[in-house]
Amino acid sequence: xxxxxxxxxxxxKRATVLDADALSAFAAPARADEDKxxxxxxxxxxxxxxxxxxxxxxxIEWVYRRMHLPVKIIRRxxxxxxxxxxxGDKGWMRDLLLSRQRAAIVxxxxxxxxxxxxxxxxxxxxxVEPGVVGLLGDCDAGxxxxxxxxxxxxxxxxxxxxxxEP
Numbered sequence: 001x002x003x004x005x006x007x008x009x010x011x012x013k014r015a016t017v018l019d020a021d022a023l024s025a026f027a028a029p030a031r032a033d034e035d036k037x038x039x040x041x042x043x044x045x046x047x048x049x050x051x052x053x054x055x056x057x058x059x060i061e062w063v064y065r066r067m068h069l070p071v072k073i074i075r076r077x078x079x080x081x082x083x084x085x086x087x088g089d090k091g092w093m094r095d096l097l098l099s100r101q102r103a104a105i106v107x108x109x110x111x112x113x114x115x116x117x118x119x120x121x122x123x124x125x126x127x128v129e130p131g132v133v134g135l136l137g138d139c140d141a142g143x144x145x146x147x148x149x150x151x152x153x154x155x156x157x158x159x160x161x162x163x164x165e166p
Contacts, residue, residue: 037076038166041083043069044099050091054080061091068103068133070162086161102136104146104162106155114153118143125153139163 043064050062054077064085071093075082080092086105106112111127118141128148137145139157146155157163 038072038074039100040102040162040166041071041073041081041098042101042103042162043067043071043093043097044101045097048093048097050083050085050089050093052091054078054082054092058092062089066133068101068135070103070105070133070136071098072166073098102162103133104136104144104160106130106132106134106159107161108159112155112159114146114151114155115143116153118145118154122154126151128155136160136163 043066046065046067048064049060050064051058052061062085069085071083071085073081074084074090077092079095081095081098082090083093083098084090086107106128108130111129113124114126114128115122116125128146132148134146134148134151137147139145142157143154144157144160144163146153146160
């Protein structure tokens with residue numbers, strides 16, 4: 001779309017309508033970077049509805065009851081975000097129900113080891129079951145800091161959904 005530029009001298013004489021896309025061109029660079037999709041987020045409430053479309057009138061397809069469940073934001077539509085959950089299901093959720101706080105879920109079929117440091121040779125602190133959700137810290141060299149209900153340590157990045165690039 002073309003953006004019509006109006007000289008300041010004519011501002012009171014002509015009305016110019018700017019849509020959200022046109023206004024987004026003037027957003028600060030940091031904000032624009034935050035809005036690029038895809039990106040990781042997490043559910044930030046005890047109960048969150050996933051709808052089939054971007055609005056309250058659309059049918060609820062899933063009800064999530066899992067705080068910090070990681071989701072991938074794949075599209076934005078006003079205050080609504082199209083998400084993909086760890087199972088691959090997609091739908092729409094209000095932005096107010098989501099947080100930029102990174103989280104992850106343990107994947108696979110077997111227990112994984114949580115270590116004191118980012119190394120197989122460091123002491124193992126706990127074994128963690130598939131499906132456990134935790135807050136994600138920094139990831140480096142194939143290891144991620146992981147905190148599940150106060151149990152903190154390091155787990156292999158490839159055992160987590162929600163780590164790495166979305």
